[in-house]
Structure formats: structure tokens, C-alpha cells
Amino acid sequence: MSKNKVSFAWAFKEFIWPRKNIVLLGLILIILKSLAGLVLPYATKNLIDDIIPSQDMRSLKILLVVVVLSIVVQAVSSFSLTRLLSVEAQHLISLLRAKVQKKLLTLPIRFFDNNKSGALVSRVMTDVEGVRNLVGTGLVQLIGGSLTSIISLVILIKINATMTLFVLLPVALFAVIALKAFGYIRPIFRARGKINAEVTGRLTETLNGIRVIKGFNAEAQELRTFENGVERLFLNVKKSLTATAMMTSSSALLLGLASAGIMGIGGYFIMNGDMTYGEFVSFTLFLGFMIAPIVQMSNIGSQLTEAMAGLDRTQELMNMKEEDDPEERTLLIDKVIGEINFKNVSFSYDKGKEVLHDINFSAPAGSVTALVGSSGSGKSTIAGLAATFLNPDKGVVSLDGTDLSKVNLSSYRSNLGVVLQDDFLYEGTIRENILFPRPDASEQELLEAVNGAYVNEFTDRFKDGLDTVIGERGVKLSGGQRQRISIARALLADPKIIILDEATSNLDTESETFIQKSLQSLMQDRTTFVIAHRLSTIQKADQILVIEEGRIVEQGKHKSLLEQKGRYFELFTYQSRI
Structure with a gap:
């Protein structure tokens, strides 16, 4: 026909x-x-x-x-x-x-x-x-x-x-x-x-x-x-x-x-x-x-x-296939504990060009997993798989023992929070942007998120406070201010799993001090994946995965990785000199 x-x-x-x-x-x-x-x-x-x-x-x-x-x-x-x-x-x-x-x-x-x-x-x-x-x-x-x-x-x-x-x-x-x-x-x-x-x-x-x-x-x-x-x-x-x-x-x-x-x-x-x-x-x-x-x-x-x-x-x-295919994604999540496992995971954006090769690791509930490595090594791809933005070509990414490729995306993502390097803000007020994940949140919940991310530190200086209009993509704010609004948004969502992609990259020293405090409260009792080029921000992580060319080449805590004098030691020593 x-x-x-x-x-x-x-x-x-x-x-x-x-x-x-x-x-x-x-x-x-x-x-x-x-x-x-x-x-x-x-x-x-x-x-x-x-x-x-x-x-x-x-x-x-x-x-x-x-x-x-x-x-x-x-x-x-x-x-x-x-x-x-x-x-x-x-x-x-x-x-x-x-x-x-x-x-x-x-x-x-x-x-x-x-x-x-x-x-x-x-x-x-x-x-x-x-x-x-x-x-x-x-x-x-x-x-x-x-x-x-x-x-x-x-x-x-x-x-x-x-x-x-x-x-x-x-x-x-x-x-x-x-x-x-x-x-x-x-x-x-x-x-x-x-x-x-x-x-x-x-x-x-x-x-x-x-x-x-x-x-x-x-x-x-x-x-x-x-x-x-x-x-x-x-x-x-x-x-x-x-x-x-x-x-x-x-x-x-x-x-x-x-x-x-x-x-x-x-x-x-x-x-x-x-x-x-x-x-x-x-x-x-x-x-x-x-x-x-x-x-x-x-x-x-x-x-x-x-x-x-x-x-x-x-x-x-x-006629295009939907991301949340009801025939394949049939499982609904009632209660999330937060343990995420990668088992023999491989992934490619283009056929025949794998960017991740046989990735295996476990992120226990409430732990902080830091992903470090060169640009293009596959850190964001791993975070994308954990966020269900991508699906593995081989292997399984699981949450509390359940294969994420079979889970209804809405039920999973209602437990997910993301803070990206270039986080998206709508043209509108600061209040509207923070309320984005939960428009029906109470004023008390909003203020707790605002204080937790130290947004009030700069909004108190604005004439209209939280009702200040920020312009398209937040152009009227500094990078650090936009980042704090993103963190407040994630705090208000109250997720069980958090992806932080270069969350401190846009910050000056003063802002970073505020953010480090707010991130501590955001990551508490939540399974967190942190992608960071600035290795000073992840020294307290429960585990650090060093990714190179789509493979985990080193794994451990900050101190033990330094003692190995391998790739992590090289990266950390180089940044310390800078």
C-alpha cells in the first residue's frame, strides 16, 4: 500500500x-x-x-x-x-x-x-x-x-x-x-x-x-x-x-x-x-x-x-515508539530503598561504537558514588543510564534488585532528582522555578528548600525576593545563583536518587562554600551519583569510580585511590598544582 x-x-x-x-x-x-x-x-x-x-x-x-x-x-x-x-x-x-x-x-x-x-x-x-x-x-x-x-x-x-x-x-x-x-x-x-x-x-x-x-x-x-x-x-x-x-x-x-x-x-x-x-x-x-x-x-x-x-x-x-513503553515497562515501584546495581553494562550511541564496556558496580542505598575521568570517558553516560534517560544495549541496570528497563518510568522518576551543569530554568520567577517539580508544595516546604540551598542568601537582596523574574534560561542570574535554584528545586522534589552533573562547576569560592553545605543536606540518606571534574568536591564520597574510555579503571575511596598512585592520583596531583 x-x-x-x-x-x-x-x-x-x-x-x-x-x-x-x-x-x-x-x-x-x-x-x-x-x-x-x-x-x-x-x-x-x-x-x-x-x-x-x-x-x-x-x-x-x-x-x-x-x-x-x-x-x-x-x-x-x-x-x-x-x-x-x-x-x-x-x-x-x-x-x-x-x-x-x-x-x-x-x-x-x-x-x-x-x-x-x-x-x-x-x-x-x-x-x-x-x-x-x-x-x-x-x-x-x-x-x-x-x-x-x-x-x-x-x-x-x-x-x-x-x-x-x-x-x-x-x-x-x-x-x-x-x-x-x-x-x-x-x-x-x-x-x-x-x-x-x-x-x-x-x-x-x-x-x-x-x-x-x-x-x-x-x-x-x-x-x-x-x-x-x-x-x-x-x-x-x-x-x-x-x-x-x-x-x-x-x-x-x-x-x-x-x-x-x-x-x-x-x-x-x-x-x-x-x-x-x-x-x-x-x-x-x-x-x-x-x-x-x-x-x-x-x-x-x-x-x-x-x-x-x-x-x-x-x-x-x-507512530514513533514511546520511551515509557506500556508493553515492556510493566512494573510499578511502590517503595524505593535506593540500591542501584550495574551488571555487565555496555552502551553505544551509534551502532558498532561502544562508549561503555562491561561496567560493573554497586551503589548501596544512601551512598555517594563519584564518577571521575577525562572528558568523553563515559561519566555522563553512566549517569544517564542511572536516570533511565538511556537504556543499556547489554547487561542490566537495577534498582533494589528490579531491572530498570522493565520499570514504569513515571513511578521511578517520581523518586529521582537531577541537578545538571547547565540546568534549565524557565523564564518566570525564582519561586515558579523552584516549585517546578511540586507546584502544590506548601509555603513552608518551599522556604525549607530555599534555605537548604542558600537561595535566600541572594534573594533577600532582591527587591521582589522569590518573585523576581529571572529572564529566559535565567540570564539575569549568575551561574552560582542558577545552580542554587536547581539544588533548591531538587530539595523540594525530595527524591530517593540524585544525579549531580558538575553541580559545582559554575561556582565561585564563596558560592561553593554555600553549595557544599546545601549538597550535604541534599545527599543525606539519598543514593547520589556525582560527576565532578573538581576532585576537591568529592573527597568524602563513599566510592569513587575512575572512568577511562568507557571502562572502570579504578574504584575505591579518596585515600585508598591516592595510595594506589594510579590514574586518580595523577588527576588529583595535576589539579592540586593548578
């Missing part, structure tokens, strides 16, 4: 069928509008052939009333149609955006590592917009237009079959051209969604990294990159516009030739007495009613093609 059929079947089941009552009402309205529109050609024939020659004023008044009523019906049905379907389409877009966002949040960390945030924003906001052409007026107009064309065709055959046959030849030729064009345009629209996402992604990155760009005087370089993306987008649009223009021009040419032919044939029939003036005018008007929907259908068809291309990408996203 082709991708096209799969996508339309999915779109019909997902979007149209659940709204069948509204779509049906829309169809009734468009049929009503179409039938009301057919009154005018009939009335014109009667006016020219019967009423004017007989000078029947009474019939003229009746005719005018009928025509005015048909125009009113057209206007009311047209307004109702737009109001009903366009509003429902916009409602559906908002629901679908929320659904795609919900799906995105269920995908694994690895997916986000491989996709730009700006590109994902485009998939949430732009790709779903095409659905308005399915549930909105587009699809209904396509069906209603087809119906109008069929009714008009029947009437045209009744008026003059020979002239109708002459018209059908260019119309059929146009239909073939249009179908070929739609097949050509759809991949272009699909590629456009991808290019648009890339350009949006780059723009988002540029705005987020504006300090680095200005710091390195790289504005011209960024502008060139963006201009290249915009140029690719333009070339894609040019392609689709060329195909659409070809359709429109061919329709104008073919239908124009048909009109010229009808003038000749019609003139011949009238002169021979085989056709009245009224029939000729009526035929011409009905011909317009048959052809207009066909031309309109080419535009709607183009919109539907664009819609299906966007929905192809949406469907692709919605």
Missing part, C-alpha cells in the same frame, strides 16, 4: 470520521448552496425564451422573487459553512498541536539529542495546520464542487449533447494534467516542511546563542547560514509555484479553447434553428457551473496535497 493511501486512511479515521456529524452538516449546506446557485441559469432561460417574448409581468415578479431567495440561501449557507467548518478546523488544529506535544514528551532523550528543538517546534506548530483543509471547507468544497459539476453535466447533456461532448474532451485532458501535477507536488511540499523545520531550528539556536555569536563577532557567518536556508526554502516554493502555475495556465487554455468552440457550435445551432437564444445562454451559464468547481478543485487539491504532506510527517512522529 502506498504512503499516500496509508496517510489518507489514517487522516480519515483520525480527523474526519470523529467529526462526521459536522462534516455531514457541511455537505448538506454546500449541496444547498450549489442547488441554489443553479436557479439563476434556469431563470435566465425562462426570462429570454418565455417571459420577455410574452411580456408576462406577473411571471417576471415571481422569477425575481425566486432568484432573490436563491441568492439569500447561497449567502446564508456560505456563511454557515465557513463559520461551522473553519472554526471546527481551528479547534482541531489546537487539539492536534497538544496531542503532538504530548507525544513528543513521551519520546526518549536520544530522539531529542538527534533533532533540533526549533525543528520540533515547527513540527508541532506548522505541520498540523494542513488538517484545516481536511475538516475545514477544503474537503467539503471538493465533494460539493464534484456534485455541482455532475448535476450541471446532466443538465448540459439534456440541453445539447453534442456541445457537451465537445467540452468534455479538454476537461478530461485537464483532469489528467492535474492528477500528474498533484503527484509531482506532494514530495515538494513534504520537503518544504523539512526545510522549514531546519531553518526555524537554526533561527531558534541563533537567538538562544546570541551572546556567543556576538562574543565571537560571528553575526555575518550566522546571516550567511540563515540566508542559505531561506534560499533553499525559496527554491522549493518556486518549484511548487511552477507546477501550480502550469495547472492554472493549462486549465485557462483548454477551457478557453472549449469556450471558443462552443461559441462557434452554438452560433451554428441557433442559425439552423436547433437551439434557442435562452438555451444557448443557459448552456453557457451551466457550463460555468460545471467548470468552475473543476478549476476550484485544482486549488483545493493543491491545498489537500500540502495538508497530506504535513500530516505524513505528523503521522511519522505519532
Whole structure:
């Protein structure tokens, strides 16, 4: 089955069928509008052939009333149609955006590592917009237009079959051209969604990294990159516009030739007495009613093609495997003691390139395990496995004897707290950022977390205190202040397991003194993994794992590792000299 059929079947089941009552009402309205529109050609024939020659004023008044009523019906049905379907389409877009966002949040960390945030924003906001052409007026107009064309065709055959046959030849030729064009345009629209996402992604990155760009005087370089993306987008649009223009021009040419032919044939029939003036005018008007929907259908068809291309990408996203797979992750954790074991664990980001090799160690409940080693040695990968952000390719990571790959992620992560090197803060107040893991926490619990992380040491100096707005990603705060807010957030969450990734790396000496105290209270009775380049911060750890090239090369406490005079001794001696 082709991708096209799969996508339309999915779109019909997902979007149209659940709204069948509204779509049906829309169809009734468009049929009503179409039938009301057919009154005018009939009335014109009667006016020219019967009423004017007989000078029947009474019939003229009746005719005018009928025509005015048909125009009113057209206007009311047209307004109702737009109001009903366009509003429902916009409602559906908002629901679908929320659904795609919900799906995105269920995908694994690895997916986000491989996709730009700006590109994902485009998939949430732009790709779903095409659905308005399915549930909105587009699809209904396509069906209603087809119906109008069929009714008009029947009437045209009744008026003059020979002239109708002459018209059908260019119309059929146009239909073939249009179908070929739609097949050509759809991949272009699909590629456009991808290019648009890339350009949006780059723009988002540029705005987020504006300090680095200005710091390195790289504005011209960024502008060139963006201009290249915009140029690719333009070339894609040019392609689709060329195909659409070809359709429109061919329709104008073919239908124009048909009109010229009808003038000749019609003139011949009238002169021979085989056709009245009224029939000729009526035929011409009905011909317009048959052809207009066909031309309109080419535009709607183009919109539907664009819609299906966007929905192809949406469907692709919605079919992705979720991180918390309910079929595989069936175990719920009631009570966490906190013992974590790595048994024969290997992991690779790319197939065939292992970054961890046969890792074995145990982190007892309430203990502090420090991970040290060179950059890129695998420390963050081990922490990612402990946090269930990653899953091992081989071996088992277990919590209290239970394989974490079988555990429901929500039940595990409700017991997890993370403090990262570049921790994320929302644009908003300090209070909102600390309350992030537990929005319903009491003021007393909030203040305990604030005091525990020594956040009050700097908020007391702010005019608005905890209600100070910190700017996007906390740009109005120092690195140490942002780190303390992250630690307060972790304290408020009250987890059983904590991951500290370079938690003291952004701190000056004074801040580090405060943080060391707050970290002691945060780590108390909690299983903690600490990633640290500054070895002075982990001397009291229960165990230190020295990681090099994805392997544990040394393991023990600070003192015993120094006595071994191995890799840890080298690292510690080097840092002490600095």
C-alpha cells in the first residue's frame, strides 16, 4: 500500500470520521448552496425564451422573487459553512498541536539529542495546520464542487449533447494534467516542511546563542547560514509555484479553447434553428457551473496535497515508539530503598561504537558514588543510564534488585532528582522555578528548600525576593545563583536518587562554600551519583569510580585511590598544582 493511501486512511479515521456529524452538516449546506446557485441559469432561460417574448409581468415578479431567495440561501449557507467548518478546523488544529506535544514528551532523550528543538517546534506548530483543509471547507468544497459539476453535466447533456461532448474532451485532458501535477507536488511540499523545520531550528539556536555569536563577532557567518536556508526554502516554493502555475495556465487554455468552440457550435445551432437564444445562454451559464468547481478543485487539491504532506510527517512522529513503553515497562515501584546495581553494562550511541564496556558496580542505598575521568570517558553516560534517560544495549541496570528497563518510568522518576551543569530554568520567577517539580508544595516546604540551598542568601537582596523574574534560561542570574535554584528545586522534589552533573562547576569560592553545605543536606540518606571534574568536591564520597574510555579503571575511596598512585592520583596531583 502506498504512503499516500496509508496517510489518507489514517487522516480519515483520525480527523474526519470523529467529526462526521459536522462534516455531514457541511455537505448538506454546500449541496444547498450549489442547488441554489443553479436557479439563476434556469431563470435566465425562462426570462429570454418565455417571459420577455410574452411580456408576462406577473411571471417576471415571481422569477425575481425566486432568484432573490436563491441568492439569500447561497449567502446564508456560505456563511454557515465557513463559520461551522473553519472554526471546527481551528479547534482541531489546537487539539492536534497538544496531542503532538504530548507525544513528543513521551519520546526518549536520544530522539531529542538527534533533532533540533526549533525543528520540533515547527513540527508541532506548522505541520498540523494542513488538517484545516481536511475538516475545514477544503474537503467539503471538493465533494460539493464534484456534485455541482455532475448535476450541471446532466443538465448540459439534456440541453445539447453534442456541445457537451465537445467540452468534455479538454476537461478530461485537464483532469489528467492535474492528477500528474498533484503527484509531482506532494514530495515538494513534504520537503518544504523539512526545510522549514531546519531553518526555524537554526533561527531558534541563533537567538538562544546570541551572546556567543556576538562574543565571537560571528553575526555575518550566522546571516550567511540563515540566508542559505531561506534560499533553499525559496527554491522549493518556486518549484511548487511552477507546477501550480502550469495547472492554472493549462486549465485557462483548454477551457478557453472549449469556450471558443462552443461559441462557434452554438452560433451554428441557433442559425439552423436547433437551439434557442435562452438555451444557448443557459448552456453557457451551466457550463460555468460545471467548470468552475473543476478549476476550484485544482486549488483545493493543491491545498489537500500540502495538508497530506504535513500530516505524513505528523503521522511519522505519532507512530514513533514511546520511551515509557506500556508493553515492556510493566512494573510499578511502590517503595524505593535506593540500591542501584550495574551488571555487565555496555552502551553505544551509534551502532558498532561502544562508549561503555562491561561496567560493573554497586551503589548501596544512601551512598555517594563519584564518577571521575577525562572528558568523553563515559561519566555522563553512566549517569544517564542511572536516570533511565538511556537504556543499556547489554547487561542490566537495577534498582533494589528490579531491572530498570522493565520499570514504569513515571513511578521511578517520581523518586529521582537531577541537578545538571547547565540546568534549565524557565523564564518566570525564582519561586515558579523552584516549585517546578511540586507546584502544590506548601509555603513552608518551599522556604525549607530555599534555605537548604542558600537561595535566600541572594534573594533577600532582591527587591521582589522569590518573585523576581529571572529572564529566559535565567540570564539575569549568575551561574552560582542558577545552580542554587536547581539544588533548591531538587530539595523540594525530595527524591530517593540524585544525579549531580558538575553541580559545582559554575561556582565561585564563596558560592561553593554555600553549595557544599546545601549538597550535604541534599545527599543525606539519598543514593547520589556525582560527576565532578573538581576532585576537591568529592573527597568524602563513599566510592569513587575512575572512568577511562568507557571502562572502570579504578574504584575505591579518596585515600585508598591516592595510595594506589594510579590514574586518580595523577588527576588529583595535576589539579592540586593548578
